[in-house]
Amino acid sequence: xxxxxxxxxxxxCKSGTSVKIECRSLDFQAxxxxxxxxxxxxxxxxxxxxxxxxxxxxxxxxxxxxxxINHASxxxxxxxxxxxxxxxxxxxxxxxxxxxxxxxxxxxxxxxLTVL
Amino acid sequence: xxxxxxxxEALRLQEGESSSLNCxxxxxxxxxxxWYRQDPGKGPEFLFTLYSAGEEKEKERxxxxxxxxxxxxxxxxxxxxxxxTYLCAxxxxxxxxxxxxxxxxxxx
Numbered sequence: 001x002x003x004x005x006x007x008x009x010x011x012x013c014k015s016g017t018s019v020k021i022e023c024r025s026l027d028f029q030a031x032x033x034x035x036x037x038x039x040x041x042x043x044x045x046x047x048x049x050x051x052x053x054x055x056x057x058x059x060x061x062x063x064x065x066x067x068x069i070n071h072a073s074x075x076x077x078x079x080x081x082x083x084x085x086x087x088x089x090x091x092x093x094x095x096x097x098x099x100x101x102x103x104x105x106x107x108x109x110x111x112x113l114t115v116l
Numbered sequence: 117x118x119x120x121x122x123x124x125e126a127l128r129l130q131e132g133e134s135s136s137l138n139c140x141x142x143x144x145x146x147x148x149x150x151w152y153r154q155d156p157g158k159g160p161e162f163l164f165t166l167y168s169a170g171e172e173k174e175k176e177r178x179x180x181x182x183x184x185x186x187x188x189x190x191x192x193x194x195x196x197x198x199x200x201t202y203l204c205a206x207x208x209x210x211x212x213x214x215x216x217x218x219x220x221x222x223x224x
Binding site for chain 2: 002004006032034042043044045046049059091093095104105106107108109110112
């Protein structure tokens with residue numbers, strides 16, 4: 001149980017284009033989903049937290065107009081990187097949590113974004 | 117400021133050579149301490165949750181313990197397949213705060 005999927009697993013795009021990444025909880029309903037970014041040899045940095053049907057809460061320094069998050073249902077959240085630039089190239093990982101805020105988060109396999 | 121520090125950054129072991137990884141934390145109001153394993157190019161895989169000092173949890177060759185200031189991940193008789201980066205995270209509020217991880221390499 002507690003499986004989280006992401007799609008695509010990797011994407012290459014041109015500078016200025018937009019990219020959408022999907023995150024799905026396959027066997028449980030996620031009341032809260034999280035989006036992280038991880039640079040090489042660095043730890044995970046939380047970008048935003050989203051609850052189903054509500055606007056996402058962004059961490060300080062994360063541009064909400066650039067990283068659009070939609071949590072459309074209890075099993076699906078999407079992250080859209082708008083007008084991507086090379087500095088947005090990174091490993092994006094989502095996680096999902098069910099029920100209590102004390103519960104563990106389960107992570108997706110990640111999406112490698114490369115912007116040319 | 118909430119903070120998580122892991123040591124060592126990297127650890128090389130021979131197969132069967134037991135050791136421990138450290139995670140020290142400073143957080144106001146600990147709601148849980150989590151250990152994850154991350155393989156290269158993959159998302160973190162959940163290992164353990166610890167909630168209170170004195171608590172211990174085990175899974176195969178891994179054992180996690182918790183005190184009021186730090187947590188240890190003990191690896192007993194490791195195998196090459198245990199090679200990975202081990203991440204520690206604490207829950208402060210709604211968010212997880214991650215340490216930078218310990219990269220473990222086990223050679224046969």
